[in-house]
Structure formats: C-alpha cells, structure tokens
Amino acid sequence: MRQCYFDHVATNPLHPDVLAEMMPYLKEEFGNPLSIYPLGMNARNAIEKARGQVASLINCKPSEIIFTSSGAEANNFALRGIALARQNEGKHVIVSRMEHHSILNSARFLEKMGFTVTYLNPDKNGIIDPDTVRKAITRETTLISIIHASSEVGTIEPIKEIAKIAREHRVIMHTDAVATTGNIPVDVKDLGVDLLSMTAHQFYGPKGAGALFVREGLRIVPLIYGGIQEGGRRAGTENVPAIVGMGKAAEMARDEMDKRIAHVRRLRDKLIEGILKVDNVYLTGDPVKRLPGHASFTVEYIEGESMLLMLSAKGVYVASGSACSSKALKASPVLLSMGIPAGLAQGSIVFTLGMGNTEEDIDYTLSEFPPIIKRLREISPFAKGWEEKGGVCYSPGE
C-alpha cells in the first residue's frame, strides 16, 4: 500500500545529509563544549558553526541565537523571560488566539503571576488585524507575541506591520516562527521583531534542537538556571549532535528554499483543488497568505478523527489540527476563534506537504478521499437525513 505522509507540521523526516553531519558528534566527537582540551574545543567549534548557519537563515548575528531544546522551550523562554525582565515597567502582555499551546499556557502562567493578558481574536481567515493589536496596547504593555504562521490553518500573519506598531509604542515584539523558519523566507531585520522562536525538525533537522533569536542588548530572564552555556542565558550541556544538525538543516533550507517552496506549492494547489470538489468541504485559513505546503479544511457532518483513522488505514497520514489538540478530541480553539461553528470545527483536517511528497501521492489521496467521506457521512449522526433513519440529528454549530 502507498504511504503518503502529509503531516509535516507535526514533524519532518531527518535529511540524510543532516544525519551525516551529525554522526561524528554522536560517536567520536563526544566532548563537552566547555572543556578546554581539543575534544571540547571541537564540540565548541561545531556549535559556533551551527550558530552561524542558523543566524544566516534568519539574517541576524550569531550572538543573537540562543539554542534551546525545542520551539516550545523557545516560546516559554521568550514569553516568561521578557515579561519577567520588564515587569517593573508594566505587567500587560498581548497574544493572539492563533497561538500554540506553548505560548497560551505560558500566558496563563503569567496571569497566575499577576500579569494581565489580552487574547486577540483573528478574522475569519485567521488573520490578526494589526489595528486590533494597536487598540489592545496600554501603558502597562511590555510584550506582544503573535505567531508567524498557524500550523492549524496555515495563515501567515502580518508580523512586519504588527512589529512596527510594537516599536512605535516601545513594546517588545516576539513571534513564534516555528512553522515558517526554514520553510519560507524569514528575516528578523525585515520583520522588525525583537525575538523569534524556531525549531529544527520543521525544516528536516533533528528533534531536540530549537532556537530563540534575541535581539542584541535585550535583557531576558533565564528559564533554565545553571552554568554559562549559551552566554549564561540557557543552562545545560548542549545537545551537540542536534545543534550541529540544526545548523546543517538551516544551511540547506536557505540554499534550497525556492526549490522547496515551488515543489510543495504546486502539489498543495492541486490537492486543494481536488479536495474542494467534494461537497460541503471548505478551505480554512487564508486562501492566499498561507504556508506553501499547507492545505486545511473543514468537512461538514463528519468528526475529524474518524477521517484520520480511515485515511490512515489507506496509508494517508494527516492531522485534524495541531499535534497537541488532535489527541484531546476537542474542537480546535483556533478554528473556534475564527468564528467556525463548533460542529463544523470538529470536521477539521490538515494536510501539510513536504519534499518527500509526489504528484502520485496527491492523485492517490484524491482518489481515496471522496469514498471515505461518502462512507462516513452515511453513518454520521451529524448528517442530514440521519434522523429519518431513526437517529437524532445534531446540526453543525450546536
């Protein structure tokens, strides 16, 4: 049976060239980067090379990159680290309802610490209007954190415009660029952000390596206390192989970006066109300002997980929302915040494409998808006419 992996926002396979670069650091080059003998120096040099490669991907100085264990850690670090460092100036933070749990739960933590948090709603396409950000700023606001692109609906946010507003009000601007870094051009100078989170496994690097860009001169309270790794701002012996892999993956992403974007965009457009031929299926997110490999839909009268299971039985691997909320079997807060009715939001399905996908994958999926939807609707208590067969009909939205 054909295997079609369409869940690249959950994670990506490791690129073979990245693995090759990592291998010496999983074997003979095992030194601690803080050790002063050659084994330690080799590890130190490898990390600094990777720092340069990552910096080059987002157009910043190497010293502005702090390696972390994940995008989630980078998000936690940014939100807590800046809010706490600036709490004498104010205790108000602005985030959006499009954010990942690592931002939302950090925001809730700050609320418990006595901060006030404003959660901004997006429009129906998932876009945060810069004007709503401007209106939410108070004299107490010290930090704004808006996601660069949503992994659930693929919408790319107007970060440059929002960062400009933040700068005008002397508020620090962070963006969670986990879904975008390495996949579309990300330039911190052009965006005008002060902090930016990323993770390696979103661009064919290893898991266990993320990074936070922190603009030079910005004070940030550490999340993990200990030694002097990462300039005394993030303790813990470095995950050298993963960092080396992140560096290589960043370099490759930069060099191959145009080619990668063209590949996934072409397949995505074909997929969207084909899926939308099925009745009562709607594209979620912005039709234009979206990630090139991202196709997300709501399918009326069907619960998302049942689609996932039936597609999985056919070798088509997709998600119903974020990797975290898929497990929780509840309607996505992101879709609800976009004004999508709860019933319809339950029928969410997300295809995210990568370099391993082919035209044949799309053809196969487009042939398997319609009969699955037909079958599920026949047995769905949400579908019209089900009550006539003796069931109770629940209309979407209830």
Next chain:
Amino acid sequence: MTLKFVENIKPDVTTDIVYMMCPMHLLKLEEKMKELERGQILEILTDYDGALEDIPGWCEKTGNEFLGIEETEDYYKFYIRKKR
C-alpha cells in the same frame, strides 16, 4: 572588603549582563578588560549579588583599580579602571 558607592562615573565601555548567569560576570570582565586601553573605565551591569565580592576580588588579584558600585532598583553598576 568595604564597598565604595560612587555616582556619575563616565565609563569608556559598558557591558550589560543583567540576568546572565554566574560566572558570566567574571568571564565578561576578563574579556572586556582585554579590549580596554590602560586608564580606561569599564562599567558592568549585573543583578548577580555574588559579583559584590567577586569583582573587587578580581581587581585586587589582577592589579586593576576597583572604583566602586552604583545601585539601581534591579541591578548593580560596577566600575573598574584598567591599570595593567
């Protein structure tokens, strides 16, 4: 050692290591002092209490002049004149 409090010192170089972990205050101190000319003044901003002992001690050991500290609400400002 008694700490000397100073005001309005004009530094030649400032390094801000507020919230950076120990012993960054000593590593940055050594790194920055190498960049200074003899007679120039370094200002270090840090919130680390241990620096109150470490920085004057480092100056004594290395023969540089510890000019004193200034306190702000969140951190200390240390002033060191390069002597050697």
